[in-house]
Amino acid sequence: MxxxxxxxxxxxxxxxxxxxxxxxxxxxxxxxxxxxxxxxxxxxxxxxxxxxxxxxxxxxxxxxxxxxxxxxxxxxxxxxxxxxxxxxxxxxxxxxxxxxxxxxxxxxxxxxxxxxxxxxxxxxxxxxxxxxxxxxxxxxxxxxxxxxxxxxxxxxxxxxxxxxxxxxxxxxxxxxxxxxxxxxxxxxxxxxxxxxxxxxxxxGGRKPEDGRIDWSQSANQVYNLHRAVAPPYPGAFFEQFGYHFIIEKARLSDLSAANLPTGLHVVDNVIYGVCGDGRALRIIELRCDGNIVSAEELQQLTHVAG
The missing domain is CATH 3.40.50.170 (Formyl transferase, N-terminal domain)
Structure with a gap:
């Protein structure tokens, strides 16, 4: 049947x-x-x-x-x-x-x-x-x-x-x-x-503002935030040197950064984001005010801002 x-x-x-x-x-x-x-x-x-x-x-x-x-x-x-x-x-x-x-x-x-x-x-x-x-x-x-x-x-x-x-x-x-x-x-x-x-x-739902990075948090916390909102989502972001930055790609790093203040740094031509626990993210792609910036360009921005 x-x-x-x-x-x-x-x-x-x-x-x-x-x-x-x-x-x-x-x-x-x-x-x-x-x-x-x-x-x-x-x-x-x-x-x-x-x-x-x-x-x-x-x-x-x-x-x-x-x-x-x-x-x-x-x-x-x-x-x-x-x-x-x-x-x-x-x-x-x-x-x-x-x-x-x-x-x-x-x-x-x-x-x-x-x-x-x-x-x-x-x-x-x-x-x-x-x-x-x-x-x-x-x-x-x-x-x-x-x-x-x-x-x-x-x-x-x-x-x-x-x-x-x-x-x-x-x-x-x-x-x-x-x-x-x-x-x-x-x-x-x-x-x-x-x-x-x-x-x-x-x-509940998330808003783009929820992607703001607090560099005083641990590297694992910041990295998880990046992974949770990485493109095509709006991306984890922060302001520094008077510019708006969005992390496009990053990885946890083995860099010992305990002697550096939190936030963006360029070390040996590599961009790092130093976190509150002294560990860092190696930032592979960083967007600044809409444009991808290299480590050299970021150093120039830092110099101008300073």
Missing amino acids: NLPPVSAVVFAYHNVGVRCIKTLLARGIQIKLVVTHEDNPAETIWFDSVAALCKEHGIETVTPSDPSTPELAAKVAAIGPDFIFSFYYRHMLPVSLLALAKRGAYNLHGSLLPKYRGRVPVNWAVLHGETETGATLHEMAAKPDAGAIIAQTSVPILADDTAFEVFGKLTVAAEQTLWHALPQLMSGTFTPLPNDLANGSYF
Whole structure:
């Protein structure tokens, strides 16, 4: 006997949204509607387009600024989807909307829940020096990232990984998590796991100003900040000599800098950022007021400023 096709309404954005929509299609799920975001012209768009993918596949898309409107609820209700999925969609979905999915509503979150619930979990994990993160498929609930866990896939965070590099791993982990979980979701044979919020953590969004470097912190703290916000994110920044600097690339250094004051220095034609614990970052690419500067150019700036 042929089973009726499984239908879904999908809320999606970013690379994770693109890969997970492709995964649903590959598993034979009929996507009746995709709700996504208009790209923000003030944001650096370094990721793939959900809207472009849907256009390629002939899937209807809408871009409401607020997913809790009666119009969207009526549209989803008319579809009567088996599932609602959220893949890196940036707004919370109201419980009344989630209830329109006959067989459940599920979100793909970029951490190993219950750790790092909330916004930009990859950036927070790198900032806190984690050595592992991952992707979690979970039931959606009234609170963010609080529903029962369906499946997880972990990825390593290497010592020099930036958040951008970790996000690439996470995108693959999200695809793998969804691919392996879908057969059980579709057959209704999955066993949800508890999402123990008491043993987890919640973090809000980050602003560019949060990338300001405090050189009095330890080298590990400053380096983790750099890795967490390195391009294509806005970058870790500071002001010195009357100029605005952004660190593009850096590594922890073995330089013994205990005799140097904190901040920028040029030693043997290499740029260093000296930190409060006497250790330093070797700065490979440094941007000054919009332009990449060499060690020689930085020395000239320092001389002029002095």
